[in-house]
Amino acid sequence: MINFxxxxxxxxxxxxxxxxxxxxxxxxxxxxxxxxxxxxxxTLPDSIKAGEEVQINIQAADNLGNVIKNFNTYDKxxxxxxxxxxxxxxxxxxxxxxxxxxxxxxxxxxxAERLVLSIREANNLIPLxxxxxxxxxxxxxxxxxxxxKTSRAGEKFDITIIARDSFxxxxxxxIQGKSINFAFxxxxxxxxxxxxxxxITKGSAVASFMAMKTGTVTxxxxxxxxxxxxxxxxxxxxxxxxxxxxxxxxKEAVAxxxxxxxxxxxxxxxxxxxxxASNGKGINIKSLGKTVPFPxxxxxxxxxxxxxxxxxxxxxxxxxxxxxxxxxxxxSGTSEPITITLPKADRFEIVTPEAVVAxxxxxxxxxxxxxxxxxxxxxNLIGSDVxxxxxxxxxxxxxxxxxxxxxxxxxxxxVQYNKAEAFNITAQIADxxxxxxxxEKTVTDITTKKETPTSKQQVSSxxxxxxxxxxxxxxxxxxxxxxxxxxxxxxxxxxVESKSQSNITVHINGMNDAISYSVxxxxxxxxxxxxxxxxxxxxxxxxxxLSLDSNFVKNINIEEDRDAVLIKMEQIxxxxxxxxxxxxxxxxVFKK
Numbered sequence: 001m002i003n004f005x006x007x008x009x010x011x012x013x014x015x016x017x018x019x020x021x022x023x024x025x026x027x028x029x030x031x032x033x034x035x036x037x038x039x040x041x042x043t044l045p046d047s048i049k050a051g052e053e054v055q056i057n058i059q060a061a062d063n064l065g066n067v068i069k070n071f072n073t074y075d076k077x078x079x080x081x082x083x084x085x086x087x088x089x090x091x092x093x094x095x096x097x098x099x100x101x102x103x104x105x106x107x108x109x110x111x112a113e114r115l116v117l118s119i120r121e122a123n124n125l126i127p128l129x130x131x132x133x134x135x136x137x138x139x140x141x142x143x144x145x146x147x148x149k150t151s152r153a154g155e156k157f158d159i160t161i162i163a164r165d166s167f168x169x170x171x172x173x174x175i176q177g178k179s180i181n182f183a184f185x186x187x188x189x190x191x192x193x194x195x196x197x198x199x200i201t202k203g204s205a206v207a208s209f210m211a212m213k214t215g216t217v218t219x220x221x222x223x224x225x226x227x228x229x230x231x232x233x234x235x236x237x238x239x240x241x242x243x244x245x246x247x248x249x250x251k252e253a254v255a256x257x258x259x260x261x262x263x264x265x266x267x268x269x270x271x272x273x274x275x276x277a278s279n280g281k282g283i284n285i286k287s288l289g290k291t292v293p294f295p296x297x298x299x300x301x302x303x304x305x306x307x308x309x310x311x312x313x314x315x316x317x318x319x320x321x322x323x324x325x326x327x328x329x330x331x332s333g334t335s336e337p338i339t340i341t342l343p344k345a346d347r348f349e350i351v352t353p354e355a356v357v358a359x360x361x362x363x364x365x366x367x368x369x370x371x372x373x374x375x376x377x378x379x380n381l382i383g384s385d386v387x388x389x390x391x392x393x394x395x396x397x398x399x400x401x402x403x404x405x406x407x408x409x410x411x412x413x414x415v416q417y418n419k420a421e422a423f424n425i426t427a428q429i430a431d432x433x434x435x436x437x438x439x440e441k442t443v444t445d446i447t448t449k450k451e452t453p454t455s456k457q458q459v460s461s462x463x464x465x466x467x468x469x470x471x472x473x474x475x476x477x478x479x480x481x482x483x484x485x486x487x488x489x490x491x492x493x494x495x496v497e498s499k500s501q502s503n504i505t506v507h508i509n510g511m512n513d514a515i516s517y518s519v520x521x522x523x524x525x526x527x528x529x530x531x532x533x534x535x536x537x538x539x540x541x542x543x544x545x546l547s548l549d550s551n552f553v554k555n556i557n558i559e560e561d562r563d564a565v566l567i568k569m570e571q572i573x574x575x576x577x578x579x580x581x582x583x584x585x586x587x588x589v590f591k592k
Contacts, residue, residue, distance in 0.1 A: 035062035037074065040119055042131045050112045050138045050167050056105045058119070060098055067101035077122040080105060082133075084115030092122070112137040112169035138165035140175060143221045143230025153211050153240040153269050156193055159232060161221055162204045170203035177205065179225045187215030188237040211237040212269045239274055239306065240267035245283065245324040245333030254343045254370060256378030258311040258496045261335070263298065263324055265306045272306030281327045285312065289320035289340075294496065294503050295589045297327075297580040302591070311498040315378055317342040343370040345383060348427035358394075361414040366401065366427055368409055375409035380492055381507075385430035386411075394419025400430065407546065408495050488515060488538040490565055493556060495548055502552040502590045506533065506567060511584045519579050519588075529574050533567040533588065540565050552590040 041059040048054050060071035068074075074095035080088055086109035090097075097103050109115070114134050118127040144162040151157040161180075163171040177197035184190055190211040198205045209219070219232045246264040253259040265273035265280060273280070280300035285293050293312045302308045314320065322335040349367045356362040366386065368376045376383065383403040390396040397416050405411040417423065489509040496503045508515070516536040521529075539560070546556040552575055559566040569588070576591040 034066035034068050035064065037061075037068055037071065037076075038063040040129050041065065041067075042117070042119075042129060044107070044131075044133070048109075048133065048135050050135050050165060050169050051110050052108065052138075054107045056107050056117070058093075058098075058103045058105065060095070060101050060103075069101045071098040071101050072096050078119050078128075079122055080117070080119050082107075082109075082115050082117050084113050084135075085109055085111040086115055086117075086133075086135075093119070107133075109135045110167040110169075111135065112165075112167075137169040137171045137173075138167060140164075140171055140173075140223065140226050140228045141166040142228050143223075145219055145221055145230050145232035147219060147232040147235050149233070150236045150238055151211055152238055153214060153267055153271055155240070156208050156210050157235075158206050158208050159219060160204055160206055161200060161230070163200050163228075172203050175200040175223065179223050181222050181224060182207075183220040183222070184217055185220065186217035186234070187213070188217035188235070189213035189215075190217055190219075190237070211235075213237065214239055214271045214274075239271040240269065242266070242273045242276060242280060242326065242329075242331050243268040244331055245326075247322055247324050247333050247335035249322055249335040249338050251336070252339045252341060253314065254372065254374075255317045255340050256313060256315050256343055256376060256382060257370065257372070257374055258313050258498060260309060260311055261322065263303075263308045263310075263333070265303060266333075274305045276303045276306050277301050281329060283324050283326055286323045286325065287314070287320045288323065289314070289316060289318050291316050292582040292585075293322065294505055294582065294585070294587050295580055296582050296587070297578065299578055311496070311501065311503075313378075313496045313503070314338075314340050315381060316340065317382075342382065343376045343379075345369070345376060345379070345429055346371045346373070348386070350425050350427060352425060356417065358420045359416060359418055361416055363412055364415055364425065366406075366411045366413070368406065376406075377409040377494055377496060379406040379409050380404050380494070383429075386427050387430045388415070389426045389428065390417060390423050391426070392417070392419055392421045392423030394421065394423070396425065404492075407493070408548065410549075488535065490535070490538055490540045490542060490558075490567075492542060493546060493567070495550060495553075497550055497552070499551075500592050502550055504548075504553065504556075504569070504588045504590070506535070506586045506588075508535070508538065508584060508586065511586075515581070517579075517581075517586060521577075529571040531569045531571060531577065531588070533569070533579070533586065534561075534564050535567070535586070536564045538565040 037060055039061055041061050043057045045054060060068045062068060072095055076095040078093045080091055080093055082088065086107060089106040093103060093105070112135050114132065117131040117133055119129050120127045140163055142164050144164055146160040146162070148157050163175050165171055177199045180197050182192055182197070188211055190209050193208045193210045197207060211217070214237050216234045216236050218234055220229070222229045242265045244266050246266055248262040250259055263283065265276040267273055277300055280303065282297065282299040285296050285298065287293055291314065293314050295310070295312065298308055298310060302310065317340050319337050319339050321337055323332060325332045345368050347369050349369065351365040353362055368379050368383065368386070370376050380403055383406065385403055386401040388396055388399045388401065394417050398413070401411050401413060405413060487510050490506060491509050492507040494505045494507065496505070518534045520532040520534065540558050542558065544558045548556065550572070552572060554570045554572050557568045559568065578589055580587050580589070
């Protein structure tokens with residue numbers, strides 16, 4: 001029992017000693033220093049917007065991640081770089097720039113992109129560390145509107161709206177379409193063609209529009225919440241397809257005399273079809289009267305910016321409506337009523353030689369003018385015979401000219417006068433007793449022969465037909481006798497001409513839809529530009545050689561070739577032409 005007590009006592013003393021020794025040793029701290037430099041630790045914000053200046057913290061650390069606070073004592077230099085478009089305020093970073101193991105670099109990028117930041121030692125190309133950085137777009141600032149350069153009236157077209165920040169980056173956040181308003185500037189008339197404006201998702205949206213009126217227009221888009229704004233490039237709205245025609249004509253015109261009309265090709269919105277010359281088919285001109293106008297066909301190339309101005313002729317006095325119909329189509333248009341009045345032979349102009357021989361034939365030229373002082377070119381169709389009067393004591397033979405002798409308003413005939421004296425010639429309409437005023441060249445001297453005229457030289461009696469008239473009638477009878485089987489008779493060739501075009505019309509009796517004709521354009525043997533109209537099963541009842549007062553055709557020669565008539569026209573200069581068939585006529589229209 002005593003031994004046990006002694007043991008406990010000594011054990012307590014030993015424990016106290018060790019406790020005392022332990023307290024004395026823990027009173028002194030152990031200093032632990034970081035290891036060698038091993039890496040950098042980079043810290044930056046979780047979200048970076050384009051255009052923001054961001055502070056990047058760089059820590060120098062050992063392999064355990066302990067910060068090396070005395071890194072500024074190291075003799076090291078580092079290079080900091082990034083991919084993409086970012087900028088750094090420091091590119092070369094020395095260890096001496098670190099404070100307590102920390103260094104700061106300012107980073108900025110205006111482009112929304114993903115890039116890599118890397119740090120390497122100056123003498124080593126292998127990076128010590130790399131860091132992926134994502135730059136997000138900034139806030140909505142504007143819209144980019146992509147639109148077509150052209151669109152047709154009546155057709156839907158789409159535009160693309162792209163949302164962008166102030167640096168041009170596309171914003172991927174959804175923008176509500178209900179906060180976007182559209183406005184239009186320009187002369188074209190367009191409308192929004194959707195039930196509502198679509199939301200802008202993933203940076204863009206598509207909106208549809210339709211135009212009605214031609215012209216140019218720009219489309220503006222504005223976000224009413226942020227005030228963000230965008231405008232498209234000008235869009236040219238062109239016409240739609242032809243829907244109808246407008247015919248503008250005078251209220252009155254004279255039969256057989258050209259008058260101006262205007263024809264406009266119109267789409268369904270009332271726009272001129274400016275491209276009708278290239279896309280149209282041409283038009284036929286019809287009337288609700290007894291005949292057809294000349295010309296009765298207008299090719300598409302005659303239209304300029306959707307409009308055509310032309311001279312036409314109508315040969316019968318009546319009130320008519322002109323109807324225009326597209327060739328092979330149903331598009332049409334009708335004029336207001338036009339009152340076609342008969343031309344009145346108001347005066348005659350007579351041209352004679354200065355001197356002739358009594359009893360011998362000489363030529364005179366008579367031209368008939370209407371009340372508007374214009375030549376009545378279809379007088380042969382609508383006029384009456386013309387009576388000639390001589391102011392002297394002799395007899396003028398013939399003293400009556402049939403209306404059929406007038407070609408394009410002018411008759412050239414052979415006459416005789418049997419007295420050696422000065423006289424002049426006047427003309428009047430046969431069924432009107434009052435003389436029409438005429439302008440003539442007076443015959444001032446007549447040279448007589450000394451010998452008495454023989455019976456063959458005697459002037460024929462006024463009541464008998466002249467030798468010229470007999471020969472003409474005989475020729476016609478002979479021609480008719482030679483070709484009794486031919487069903488078409490060419491009775492006249494007339495011309496209506498303006499500054500820009502000439503309409504030569506061949507009048508044919510007995511003409512029907514079965515008539516066969518062809519046109520040949522070539523150079524003749526004398527290197528002249530010739531246009532030949534060949535009409536089969538026809539006979540000519542007119543002179544073989546015609547001289548025209550025309551700026552397009554010099555003269556016309558008529559030949560008969562077996563079962564056909566050849567009408568050869570010598571052109572003064574090459575011109576555009578087209579040939580049309582009407583009621584009882586074939587027309588050749590020459591254009592400059």
